[in-house]
Amino acid sequence: MADTALDPAARDVPDPAAWSCPAPLHDQPVVVLGHGGGGALSAELVADLFAPAYGNATLDQLADSAALTLGGARLAFSTDSYVVRPLFFPGGCIGDLAVNGTVNDLAMSGARPAHLSCAFILEEGTELAVVDRVARAVGKAAEAAGVTVVTGDTKVVDAGHGDGVYVTTSGIGLIPDGVDIRPQRARPGDVVLVSGPIGLHGIAVLSVREGLEFGVGIASDTAPLADLVAAVLAVTPDLHALRDPTRGGLATALHEIATASGTGVVLDEAAVPVPEAVANACGFLGLDPLYVANEGRLVAFVPRRHADAVLAALRAHPQGAGAAAIGECVAEHPGTVVARTRLGGTRVVDLPIGEQLPRIC
Amino acid sequence: MCLAVPGKVVGIEERDGTRMAKVDFGGAVKDVCLEYLPDIEVGDYAVVHVGFALQRLDEEAALATLDLFARIGALEEEFGDPWSRAAAEAGLTEGDAL
Amino acid sequence: MKYLDEFQDPALARLLLDDIHRTVTRPWALMEVCGGQTHSIIRHGIDQLLPDAVELIHGPGCPVCVTPLEMIDKALAVAALPGVVFCSFGDMLRVPGTDRDLFRVKSAGGDVRVVYSPLDALEIARRHPDKQVVFFGIGFETTAPANAMTVHQARRLGIRNFSLLVSHVRVPPAIEAIMRSPACRVQAFLAAGHVCSVMGVDEYPELAARYRVPIVVTGFEPLDILEGVRRTVRQLERGEHRVENAYPRAVRDRGNPTALRMLAEVFEVTDRAWRGIGTIPDSGWRLTPAYREYDAEHRFGVTGTTTREPAACRSGEVLQGLIKPRDCAAFGTTCTPRTPLGATMVSSEGACAAYYLYRRLEPPAHPTKEAAPLG
Numbered sequence: 001m002a003d004t005a006l007d008p009a010a011r012d013v014p015d016p017a018a019w020s021c022p023a024p025l026h027d028q029p030v031v032v033l034g035h036g037g038g039g040a041l042s043a044e045l046v047a048d049l050f051a052p053a054y055g056n057a058t059l060d061q062l063a064d065s066a067a068l069t070l071g072g073a074r075l076a077f078s079t080d081s082y083v084v085r086p087l088f089f090p091g092g093c094i095g096d097l098a099v100n101g102t103v104n105d106l107a108m109s110g111a112r113p114a115h116l117s118c119a120f121i122l123e124e125g126t127e128l129a130v131v132d133r134v135a136r137a138v139g140k141a142a143e144a145a146g147v148t149v150v151t152g153d154t155k156v157v158d159a160g161h162g163d164g165v166y167v168t169t170s171g172i173g174l175i176p177d178g179v180d181i182r183p184q185r186a187r188p189g190d191v192v193l194v195s196g197p198i199g200l201h202g203i204a205v206l207s208v209r210e211g212l213e214f215g216v217g218i219a220s221d222t223a224p225l226a227d228l229v230a231a232v233l234a235v236t237p238d239l240h241a242l243r244d245p246t247r248g249g250l251a252t253a254l255h256e257i258a259t260a261s262g263t264g265v266v267l268d269e270a271a272v273p274v275p276e277a278v279a280n281a282c283g284f285l286g287l288d289p290l291y292v293a294n295e296g297r298l299v300a301f302v303p304r305r306h307a308d309a310v311l312a313a314l315r316a317h318p319q320g321a322g323a324a325a326i327g328e329c330v331a332e333h334p335g336t337v338v339a340r341t342r343l344g345g346t347r348v349v350d351l352p353i354g355e356q357l358p359r360i361c
Numbered sequence: 362m363c364l365a366v367p368g369k370v371v372g373i374e375e376r377d378g379t380r381m382a383k384v385d386f387g388g389a390v391k392d393v394c395l396e397y398l399p400d401i402e403v404g405d406y407a408v409v410h411v412g413f414a415l416q417r418l419d420e421e422a423a424l425a426t427l428d429l430f431a432r433i434g435a436l437e438e439e440f441g442d443p444w445s446r447a448a449a450e451a452g453l454t455e456g457d458a459l
Numbered sequence: 460m461k462y463l464d465e466f467q468d469p470a471l472a473r474l475l476l477d478d479i480h481r482t483v484t485r486p487w488a489l490m491e492v493c494g495g496q497t498h499s500i501i502r503h504g505i506d507q508l509l510p511d512a513v514e515l516i517h518g519p520g521c522p523v524c525v526t527p528l529e530m531i532d533k534a535l536a537v538a539a540l541p542g543v544v545f546c547s548f549g550d551m552l553r554v555p556g557t558d559r560d561l562f563r564v565k566s567a568g569g570d571v572r573v574v575y576s577p578l579d580a581l582e583i584a585r586r587h588p589d590k591q592v593v594f595f596g597i598g599f600e601t602t603a604p605a606n607a608m609t610v611h612q613a614r615r616l617g618i619r620n621f622s623l624l625v626s627h628v629r630v631p632p633a634i635e636a637i638m639r640s641p642a643c644r645v646q647a648f649l650a651a652g653h654v655c656s657v658m659g660v661d662e663y664p665e666l667a668a669r670y671r672v673p674i675v676v677t678g679f680e681p682l683d684i685l686e687g688v689r690r691t692v693r694q695l696e697r698g699e700h701r702v703e704n705a706y707p708r709a710v711r712d713r714g715n716p717t718a719l720r721m722l723a724e725v726f727e728v729t730d731r732a733w734r735g736i737g738t739i740p741d742s743g744w745r746l747t748p749a750y751r752e753y754d755a756e757h758r759f760g761v762t763g764t765t766t767r768e769p770a771a772c773r774s775g776e777v778l779q780g781l782i783k784p785r786d787c788a789a790f791g792t793t794c795t796p797r798t799p800l801g802a803t804m805v806s807s808e809g810a811c812a813a814y815y816l817y818r819r820l821e822p823p824a825h826p827t828k829e830a831a832p833l834g
Contacts, residue, residue: 032566040797210575213383213390277388283463284366284386284409285575286549343472343681345504350796350816357549357573364495365601365653365679367462377616387461394578396608397718406462408656408709411548412576413605415718416656416709418462423708430471430682433478 036083038247039352062260063182064108064243067175074177076111078102079170085163087134090204091219095137097295098167100224101246103145107226108242108298110181110233111173113145118169119153123162134165145224147171173226178237183260185240190329191307192265193300195228195314196221196322198250199278202292210285218277223296228319232300235313241301244294248352251290253299254327254337255351261301264333267349270342271326290339290349291356301329365410367418368393370403384409462708466680475685476508479692486512487695488644488780489688490637492630493599493651494521494809495679501813503681513692516644516780517810519633519736520651522598523550524809527732530626531556533761534595537624538564538571540759544587546580547595549573554805577609577623584613584621593755596623601653603627603744604718607725610746610753624755625745628731630654631662632742638670644780647695649677649687652706657722659714663702671700678706725750735774735801774801777810784814791815 034041051060058066065078082098099116106113118138122131142149200221207218225244232239241261245253250272258265267290274289282289296319302310307325314320337349368384373395375381380395384407394413401407407414491497497517500506506515519525535556538545545561552561552573565571570590574580577594584592596606606623613621630651637645650663655676667674673694677687686705694701704710724747731743746754755761772794773787784790784803794800796812803809 030563030566032562034562207389211392214388218388275388280366280387280463281389284364284368284389284391286364341502341504342467343469343503343505343508345507347502347504348816357552365656369461377612379612387463394576394605394608397604397715397721399717406460408462408653410601410653411605412578413608415601415604415653416711416715419708420460423460423462423465426686426705426708427465427471430474430686433474 036247037352038252042247043351061182061184062256064105065111065171065173067109067182074175076106076109076113076173076175077170078105079168080105081166081168083163083166084205086205086208087130087163087165089208089220090214091200092222092295093134093137094165094167095134096141096220096222098169099138099141099145099147100222100295101244102169102171103147103224103226104244104246104296104298106171106173107224107229108181108244109175110179110229110237110239110242111175111226112230113147113171113173113224113226115150115173116142116147116169116171117151117153118149118167120155121162121166121168122154122156123164124156124159126164131165134167138167141224145226176233176237179233179239181239181242183241183243183257186257186261186263186301186329187240187303188263188329188331189304190240190263190301191304191325192254192267192327192329193302193307193311193314194245194250194273194324194326195225195298195300195320196296197273197275197278198245198294198297199274199282199289199292201246201295202249203278203281205293206285207281212281214277214281218275218281221294221296223319225296225298225319228298228314228317231317231320232310232313235309236302236306238306239300239302239310241299243299245297245299246293246295249289249291249293250297250299251288251337251349252351254349257299257301258329258337259335261329262334264330264335265327265337266330267327267337267339269339271324273322273324273326287356291352304328365408365415367406368409369406370395370401370414373403382414384414463680466678466682468682471682472508472685475682475689479513479685479689480510482689482692482696483510483512484696486514487646487692488514488516489647489649489691490516490518490645490780491649491677491684491687492518492520492634493649493654493679494518494524495653496649496651496677496684497521497810497813499679499681499684501816505681505684509688513688514780515688517777517813518637518648519733520599520630521803521809522602522628523554524803524805525628525733525736526551526554526597526626527734528557529732530624531560533756534624535559535561535564536761537593537755537759538569539567540591542589542591543759544570544572544583544590544592545595546572546574546577546583546592548575548597551595551597555799577606578612581609581613581618581621584618585616588620590620591758592621593759594621594623596625596627599628599630599651599654600658600722601651601656603722603726604657604715607718607721610750611721611725613753614750619752622753622755622758623746625726626731627726627744628733629728629742629744631666632739633733634666634674635670636736636739636742638666638672642781645672647673647675647691647700649684649691650674650702652676652678652683652710655704655706655710655714657715657718659712659719660702660704660710661713667700667702673700674702676702676704676706676710678709735803772801772804774803774811777803784811787811 065076068075103113204220243253314323368386370382371385372383382395384393398414406418580594663674675687675690726744727747729745732738776782799805803811
């Protein structure tokens with residue numbers, strides 16, 4: 001129908017019965033930003049490209065960290081690269097993220113993180129004072145998380161080929177006996193807990209990019225969670241699944257656990273703790289707080305009989321003071337997350353495609 | 362279309378000959394162009410779309426609307442015709458746009 | 460009064476819903492014109508709470524969905540030019556052109572940037588006088604004043620490396636096109652509140668009278684939408700067809716006169732193609748001759764190669780309410796937000812995408828009914 005613009009005879013009001021539709025966009029074989037967004041595109045990249053190339057039983061678990069048995073010890077092992085613009089944001093910097101992110105990935109299998117590697121990719125021309133600030137932040141965060149940085153590497157790329165500083169960390173930790181925390185273990189009847197208010201990290205970073213100012217309270221939540229996990233494990237080792245809802249936010253973390261375990265998740269929207277400023281910033285940027293990144297929160301799938309005790313343990317810890325029960329695991333709609341809205345309706349909470357973008361509509 | 366949200370004008374200034382404001386969206390503050398609302402003052406609320414204040418929000422109208430909602434159930438039981446009665450009591454006329 | 464939480468109150472929503480349920484005696488088909496309202500309806504599950512007899516048809520009021528393919532292709536061509544910084548609202552980056560989208564242009568080295576406001580694009584132009592900065596000016600009457608003011612400022616401040624790629628659309632001609640369709644099932648309209656914040660309501664009484672349809676100016680919060688539905692249904696049950704303003708806190712009869720004057724200075728009415736629909740006479744705006752030098756089409760000489768789109772999906776029927784998205788065989792199979800066949804699957808407020816995101820479990824209607832209460 002689009003060519004009616006050139007047809008003088010068709011200049012009348014079009015007949016909507018003839019309305020047509022655009023052609024499909026065929027995928028082109030290039031990397032787009034969404035491949036790193038933690039959503040559907042990232043998952044496809046792993047499933048269609050990396051897993052066929054070097055997949056194995058451990059990798060295929062797609063957990064935040066791999067659980068390995070080595071010389072009789074049960075180890076958790078994880079690696080993560082950090083690219084963030086700006087490098088420094090309210091509440092932290094890329095150095096804090098690089099330590100806490102990997103520490104938290106280890107903690108999500110119940111491990112006590114022990115040692116990290118830390119590799120820097122630096123862009124030619126970056127001020128050494130900037131690198132120094134990041135390095136000091138790494139040291140301080142490692143101390144706070146109770147880990148040591150035991151090996152590292154540095155590479156430099158040409159000016160214009162990097163955003164100043166990229167950091168990659170890997171980490172190992174010991175998994176205590178009797179602990180088996182994996183996304184696959186979520187079961188119908190589990191209660192879903194979150195350790196505190198969501199959306200702070202993503203909005204703190206976005207606030208710098210979008211020129212937002214906040215009167216109070218918007219700073220990244222970046223924090224190490226191993227101590228919080230240990231406090232919960234002291235209540236019961238029988239946690240089914242843990243996830244730190246980073247890229248892609250709470251929705252993506254829940255979606256991944258639902259998919260891995262073949263269960264459904266029902267989320268009670270009114271129970272999800274969203275700080276007012278996060279909700280309002282999301283409101284005018286057109287974002288959904290459920291998809292906004294966190295760097296110091298965890299989601300726990302806990303057997304119902306332990307739920308109250310685990311929630312109490314979370315709330316008794318400084319990192320979990322704002323913890324809440326936000327939903328449950330069900331046998332219906334396997335692999336799908338459904339939210340009960342405040343008004344009493346329901347909606348599907350889908351995996352995002354790539355990164356959320358501010359919208360006008 | 363048209364994601365537009367309410368915010369409170371907390372400061373007004375002239376920038377390059379343009380009337381700009383700091384608008385507080387429940388804790389998040391953003392620069393907003395006020396050129397389309399020449400009469401708006403600090404403390405007023407406006408509906409904002411892509412960085413532009415498009416219309417002043419009328420508190421009286423908002424309160425009357427909420428009051429009307431709250432009366433609907435009660436009036437139904439008493440009079441059986443909630444809309445006309447509630448509208449009359451809230452000082453609105455039906456089809457007040459016309 | 461914060462004008463937000465107050466209009467999301469579940470207890471008041473219940474009162475409005477009860478009244479709607481009491482009022483309705485037979486089936487009615489209402490169209491919410493605006494995609495933002497579609498988003499809100501689905502996001503809050505409002506359609507599930509209405510009586511079965513009240514059907515909401517999701518209209519063509521999504522600027523991202525209806526921006527014509529030809530204009531997308533022009534945007535892609537301009538964005539790929541060396542020395543151009545192409546700025547856009549985030550929603551537009553994923554919309555497919557003939558063979559790619561703005562994300563692909565960016566991944567191929569194009570300087571494509573997401574901005575929150577057209578003023579941000581103007582600021583980029585001011586800071587980079589060596590670059591040509593182009594803003595993709597899409598949207599309905601709500602967004603047009605922002606783009607008009609931006610191009611006006613560019614001229615006033617002498618920022619000559621800024622230009623606007625204009626694809627503005629207007630609501631009333633679309634309503635008219637829908638009502639003139641022989642297959643039209645729409646019996647009443649929820650008019651888009653924020654469009655009316657700018658334009659006022661003067662354009663609607665004639666449409667309501669000519670096509671004998673109630674038109675209720677409606678806001679975007681859950682209570683606003685319920686009130687819009689409630690007033691619409693009351694009119695239908697009484698056999699009335701008037702224009703009502705259910706959003707008086709943000710809509711004055713005469714709109715925003717300052718904005719209307721600026722629109723009249725910067726834009727003139729033109730025919731405009733709507734993606735998936737076709738050309739609707741007088742349904743768009745373009746820059747007036749006085750602002751021609753700020754028109755990106757003019758500046759970059761992108762020619763209007765008309766692109767024919769194959770009839771690959773049934774979005775036309777969806778937009779008329781003849782079918783629901785899930786009645787289409789492609790829905791959720793070959794056509795998903797990840798691989799959209801139609802514009803209505805592209806934007807999160809397109810009818811198909813909204814259904815895919817929030818409603819694809821239905822039927823059965825309420826998947827959580829048997830779920831145990833939270834512990």
